[in-house]
Amino acid sequence: xxxxxxxxxxxxxxxxxxxFYSHNLKGKYLYISPSVEKILGYSVEExxxxxxxxxxxxxxxxxxxxxLQKSATGEQQKTFELELYTxxxxxxxxxxxxxxxxxNHGKVISVEGVAHDITDRKNHERIIRQxxxxxxxxxxxxxxxxxxxxxSNKNIDKLKQELEDRSNLLxxxxxxxxxxxxxxxxxxxxxxxxxxxxxxxxxKPEELIGKSDFDLYPDHLAEQKYKREQEIIKxxxxxxxxxxxFDKEDGLIVNTRIKPFKLDELHTGILGIQxxxxxxxxxxxxxxxxxxxxxxxxxELNNTLKNLQETQSQLVHSEKMRALGDLIAGIAHxxxxxxxxxxxxxxxxxxxxxxxxxxxxxLFTSLTKKELMIFLRIMNLMEKSKPALNSKEKRQYxxxxxxxxxxxxxxxxxxxCELILYLNLYDDTDEVIRMLNVNDPVFILQxxxxxxxxxxxxxxxxxxxxxxxxxxxxxxxFAHKDITEKKEQANLIENIExxxxxxxxxxxxxxxxxxxxxxVPLINCYPDELMxxxxxxxxxxxxxxxxxxxxxxxxxxxxxxxxxSISDIGHGIPDEIKQRIFExxxxxxxxxxxxxxxxxxxxxxxxxxxxxxELESEIGVGTSFHITLPVN
Numbered sequence: 001x002x003x004x005x006x007x008x009x010x011x012x013x014x015x016x017x018x019x020f021y022s023h024n025l026k027g028k029y030l031y032i033s034p035s036v037e038k039i040l041g042y043s044v045e046e047x048x049x050x051x052x053x054x055x056x057x058x059x060x061x062x063x064x065x066x067x068l069q070k071s072a073t074g075e076q077q078k079t080f081e082l083e084l085y086t087x088x089x090x091x092x093x094x095x096x097x098x099x100x101x102x103x104n105h106g107k108v109i110s111v112e113g114v115a116h117d118i119t120d121r122k123n124h125e126r127i128i129r130q131x132x133x134x135x136x137x138x139x140x141x142x143x144x145x146x147x148x149x150x151x152s153n154k155n156i157d158k159l160k161q162e163l164e165d166r167s168n169l170l171x172x173x174x175x176x177x178x179x180x181x182x183x184x185x186x187x188x189x190x191x192x193x194x195x196x197x198x199x200x201x202x203x204k205p206e207e208l209i210g211k212s213d214f215d216l217y218p219d220h221l222a223e224q225k226y227k228r229e230q231e232i233i234k235x236x237x238x239x240x241x242x243x244x245x246f247d248k249e250d251g252l253i254v255n256t257r258i259k260p261f262k263l264d265e266l267h268t269g270i271l272g273i274q275x276x277x278x279x280x281x282x283x284x285x286x287x288x289x290x291x292x293x294x295x296x297x298x299x300e301l302n303n304t305l306k307n308l309q310e311t312q313s314q315l316v317h318s319e320k321m322r323a324l325g326d327l328i329a330g331i332a333h334x335x336x337x338x339x340x341x342x343x344x345x346x347x348x349x350x351x352x353x354x355x356x357x358x359x360x361x362x363l364f365t366s367l368t369k370k371e372l373m374i375f376l377r378i379m380n381l382m383e384k385s386k387p388a389l390n391s392k393e394k395r396q397y398x399x400x401x402x403x404x405x406x407x408x409x410x411x412x413x414x415x416x417c418e419l420i421l422y423l424n425l426y427d428d429t430d431e432v433i434r435m436l437n438v439n440d441p442v443f444i445l446q447x448x449x450x451x452x453x454x455x456x457x458x459x460x461x462x463x464x465x466x467x468x469x470x471x472x473x474x475x476x477x478f479a480h481k482d483i484t485e486k487k488e489q490a491n492l493i494e495n496i497e498x499x500x501x502x503x504x505x506x507x508x509x510x511x512x513x514x515x516x517x518x519x520v521p522l523i524n525c526y527p528d529e530l531m532x533x534x535x536x537x538x539x540x541x542x543x544x545x546x547x548x549x550x551x552x553x554x555x556x557x558x559x560x561x562x563x564x565s566i567s568d569i570g571h572g573i574p575d576e577i578k579q580r581i582f583e584x585x586x587x588x589x590x591x592x593x594x595x596x597x598x599x600x601x602x603x604x605x606x607x608x609x610x611x612x613x614e615l616e617s618e619i620g621v622g623t624s625f626h627i628t629l630p631v632n
Contacts, residue, residue, distance in 0.1 A: 017117035021047075022101070024110050027072045039094075039117045041087030056083040056091055074100040074108030081118070092119045138300065145297045152290050159283050180254075180274035186233065186267055188212040188226050197274070229270045233260050242277070253278045374435045375444050381428050382452065389421065397426040408433050412442050419445040423452055490527040492562055492629070493517055493555060499534040500553075503542070510548035517555045520562045524632045529605045536602050537566045537625050544570025544623060560631050567624035573617040581615075 019036040023029045029048040036047045040054070052068065055061045064082040071077045079097045086092055098113035180200065183192040189212045198205040201216055213222040232239050238259040254274050261271035389397065398417050405413045410433075423445070425432055438444065500513060507513060541551050545568050554565040573581065581599050606613050610630055617623040 017120075019115050020113070021115065022110055022112040023072070025072060025074055025108065030110060036115075039086075039115075040084060040092065046087075051084065054084045054086075056085060058083050071098050071111055071113075074111060076100060092117055093122045094118070141300070142297055145293060149290065149294065152286065155283070155286065159279070162279070179276075180272075182272050183261060184212075184229065184270040184272075185263065186269055188214075188229055188270075191263075191269065229258065232258060232270065233268050236260050252276060253281050368438075371438050371444065374438060375448065377435060378423075378425070378432060378444070378448055379451075381425060381431070382423055382448075389424075389426065394421055397421060401426065401429050404429055404433060410436070410441065415442055416445065419449055422449055487524045487526060489522040490525055490530070492520055492523055492525075492530075492564070495527055495530055496534050496553060496555070496564070499531055499538060502535075503538055506542050506547065507551070511542060511545065512550050514550055514552040516552065518557045520555055520557045521631055523562060523629055525609055525629065526605075529608070533602050533605050533627070534566070536599065540599075541566060541568035541570065541623070544568050544572075546570075558628070562629050562631060564627045564629070565624055566627075567622060569622040572619040572621055573615070573623055574619060578615060578617065 017039065019039055020031070020033040021029060021036075022031045027050075029050075032044050032047045034044055037043055040047065040051075042054075052065070055064065061082055064080060067077050067080050077098055079095060081093055081095050084092055084094055095116040095118045096113055097116070098111055100108045101110045101112055103109050178196060179194075180197040181192075181194050182190060182197045185191055189210055190208050193205050193208045195205055198208045201208060213225045216222070217225070228239065238257060240255065240257045242253055242255050253276075255277045256272060256274045258270050258272040261269050263269045398421060401417045401420055402413055405416055410416060416436075419442070420426060420429060420432065436444070500507070538551070545551070549569045552565070552567040554563075554567075556563040556565075603613065606627060606629075612628045614626040614628075615623070616626070
């Protein structure tokens, strides 16, 4: 009797969200603890008249009535939930745990139960579901935009191919001159005009000779062109301007560069070249639009991550969300890294295109036929698949390259060395030296670099997109919630690899992951819950090693079973607490660093899978968890 009194006193001293009761086999309440009034608002006397009449009419309560009837007979029941109206009319969710009481002869004489108010926990679970749905929606939006980015990469590759094709045609360009090139005298009359220039006015070249802009344009427009040309002749400077608009009928944009050209000792005229840059400007606009969309999506993702971090304090009872919270900062960093690479590469492509356009005039007018052939031959030397050098290799090659160019008598040798290394021509130095016997070798190499930079940065964008896509896919799998509660066939190694991807930011700080995988069959399981097992065990190993050491993951095929071992070289677990580490809320971490329910959740999940877990640990040596799962 004293034990019962002490037990009842203990129950009555619990937090306000518990109350204790007992009833006989006829359902008459023998006792209800006073805390029932704090939870439901009913006095002890009101509650003893029967709590069943306060049940709501929800669907779940229909099954509860059957459970209560069976429990009243003394039949052992699993923990169940029910909804009750409080005295103030609110609805509360109560978790019931009941046990039969036996007399000395083993006969059931009464039933005792503990009622736990889990309304707040259920509300938190609802918030979790809403957050998961919102995160899934954001992930889908990000995936769609990453697909758009991938499609844009194809357009960039097409532009790169167009630039390479134009480079290969430079020799034919000199012979055929497809660009608009013209020469005017000091009075603005055409002296030379190629076929494209004449065709622009609906004439043949010979018909255009001797005519001026006053013969081709309205007087006010012709006067503007004439004054501009006279100012250029007087100042002796080069002038560049663009004409045209996408909104016009032809939709063309033309870049015109004109400069003074000495006709003889007494007279100076105007030499001009017009290049169609419509496609270049279109690509620039597309890149700007893409960059804006990417920036917007980055802000959306950052806002989503920020909201998830702010909500994390409300989700302390969910170990999966705690683990996700630990990874948020690293995931944001891992996604921002490829996004930063894309932004940098887009800027580099734009700068390279501008530099290439500025050099076109000199390529078309200043280089000799020999220099153009050298330009093309060096372009053909470059290998797309040739790996870039690391810093140590660059220093070794740079010294030898500089020595060879010095012996050959070149000027601006340091600049030439940097260009040779950038273009990955370090193995072709001798051949390049033989080719570069021209007046301005630096200009030729810089022009090649501008074209090559477009290709190089386009490849960087593709690598960055692939990395971001892989991380988002892993995050989506981790945050997924299987509401069907049905087992499915899953690849255990892929399941583990997803968790490793999400922990990449923590692992790269100083942990080497050693993988020893055997080929194993698909197993029948709950993939999302197993992912939580690996997350908790890997996270514990990372903390045990203070982010430095070897993490070994072994997967073995045992026929009808699969064994997974996760081992670290951390500080180890003392013998006196090995049996306690699976207890709920027991933790050896500092306050605020852990909830103490991680391994308890691991054990529950493995029990659900009919799996076993063995622990090996030695102080100063490390810890290993061995999990054996049935295939079916």
